[in-house]
Each structure stands twice: as structure tokens, then as C-alpha cells.
Amino acid sequence: MPELMISAEKVAFLIEKAREFDVKEAASDPDSGSNGADDDMVDVLEDNGQDPVVREITGFIRAMTEDEQVDLVALMRLGRGDGTLDEWDDLRTEAAEQRNGRTASYLLGEPMLGDLLAEGLAAFGIDWTDERTTPDSSSDSGRDEDEISRP
Numbered sequence: 001m002p003e004l005m006i007s008a009e010k011v012a013f014l015i016e017k018a019r020e021f022d023v024k025e026a027a028s029d030p031d032s033g034s035n036g037a038d039d040d041m042v043d044v045l046e047d048n049g050q051d052p053v054v055r056e057i058t059g060f061i062r063a064m065t066e067d068e069q070v071d072l073v074a075l076m077r078l079g080r081g082d083g084t085l086d087e088w089d090d091l092r093t094e095a096a097e098q099r100n101g102r103t104a105s106y107l108l109g110e111p112m113l114g115d116l117l118a119e120g121l122a123a124f125g126i127d128w129t130d131e132r133t134t135p136d137s138s139s140d141s142g143r144d145e146d147e148i149s150r151p
Contacts, residue, residue: 002088004075004124005067011075011117012128014060018107018114020053054108061104069103070096072117076110079119 061069073095077083083091107113121128 001124002085004071006064006071006075008121008126008128010060010064010068011072011121014057014072015114015117015121015128017053017057017060018117021057021108022112022114057108058104061107066096066099070099072107073099073103075120076107076113076116077120078123079116079121080110085123 061072064072070092074088074091077091077095078085078088110116118128
């Protein structure tokens with residue numbers, strides 16, 4: 001089995017962020033000046049070109065090594081069905097040859113990026129949900145739910 005140059009934790013983080021980005025839609029009320037609570041917070045789901053999730057994803061990808069970026073593109077393509085795990089070296093070579101410094105823009109332009117990355121990890125036998133971390137996961141480990149909820 002081929003080895004990934006990017007950690008499953010990094011991919012899991014990107015899956016979650018990409019899914020946040022995927023729910024955005026074009027502005028449906030561009031001149032809204034109302035209070036968000038008054039209009040059911042629909043503006044939160046609108047893409048206004050200044051999306052902090054896009055900036056976060058872009059910064060995260062730009063901070064990766066070249067090998068990690070190549071693996072990320074190859075994983076997306078694997079999840080999209082452009083090849084199989086047996087063709088991983090070819091997918092990786094193609095991603096490396098086409099690398100142009102705009103990896104984040106390329107990936108963000110792919111519909112359902114989070115799902116494609118999850119499928120790519122699944123081909124490696126990795127369940128991305130096992131790689132997620134939450135801020136409070138370490139503080140509650142070893143205690144059952146009754147202990148946590150008791151005063």
C-alpha cells in the first residue's frame with residue numbers, strides 16, 4: 001500500500017473546513033441591512049467574497065510542504081474516481097507535474113471537496129472521523145457521560 005506524505009489529521013481538518021465552505025451559496029439578499037437574527041441568519045450561508053473559511057483553508061494549504069500539497073490533490077482525484085489506489089503513483093506524479101502554486105484555489109474550485117477527500121482517505125482504509133480532534137476530547141477521556149454531567 002502506498003504511503004501518504006500528508007497526515008490524516010490535516011486532511012480531516014480540511015474535510016471539515018471544506019464542508020463548511022461547500023454550504024455557502026451566492027448572495028440571495030445582497031442589499032440586506034437587517035439584523036441577522038431578524039432574517040434567520042441566512043446571510044451567514046452566503047458567499048460574499050470575504051469568507052474567513054476560504055482564508056483559513058488557503059492559509060493552511062499554503063503552509064503545507066510541496067509533498068503534502070501534491071498528496072492532497074492526488075487524494076481529491078482519487079476520491080473523484082480519476083484513478084485507483086493501485087494508480088496512486090500516477091495520480092501523484094500528475095498532481096506534481098501540474099502544480100502551479102495555486103493549489104488552494106484549484107481545490108476550492110472543486111465541488112464537494114470535503115466528500116472527495118474523505119473518499120480518498122477511505123481508499124487508504126482511513127476513516128477521517130477517527131482523525132478529528134475536538135478541543136475538549138482530552139479533558140473528558142476516561143470518564144463516562146454520567147460523571148461529566150454531574151455537578
